[in-house]
Amino acid sequence: MNEDLVRFLKTRLDEEADLARRCDGDGCGEWSAHGHTVDFCQADLAGFHPTIALHVALHDPARVLREIEAKRRILARHALSPAVGDPELPWDDRNDCQFDGDPWPCDDLIDIASPYTDHPDFPGRS
Ligand SMILES: [Zn+2]
Helix, strand or coil: CCHHHHHHHHHHHHHHHHHHHHHCCCCCCCCEEECCEEECCCCEECCCCHHHHHHHHHCCHHHHHHHHHHHHHHHHHCCEECCCCCCCCCHHHCCEECCCCCECCCHHHHHHHHHHCCCCCCCCCC
């Protein structure tokens, strides 16, 4: 895993942000639910179970983009602090996370990656 995991995550976040921006092409990025109907701003679609309508609306492009930006900030904080070349050598001479000092990739990165374990490009899958 290691740096492959971060590269993989950045690619997924770029793909998802691109898709969200394409859905928000005319500024209609905030969706809402009203009973069995989802208001996609450009059009209403009816026929959803009300709970599913709420779930769909919860994933509007504006919210998805905010979530992606939050994940990018987390990735930036939890960067690799390599054992090699570090003047203050990490304990145990191991690669660790610059934010929490845990072995890298740390649990926070692994948690961010966890929804993608079924992706064909997930590091370590073959
Ligand atoms: Zn970390």
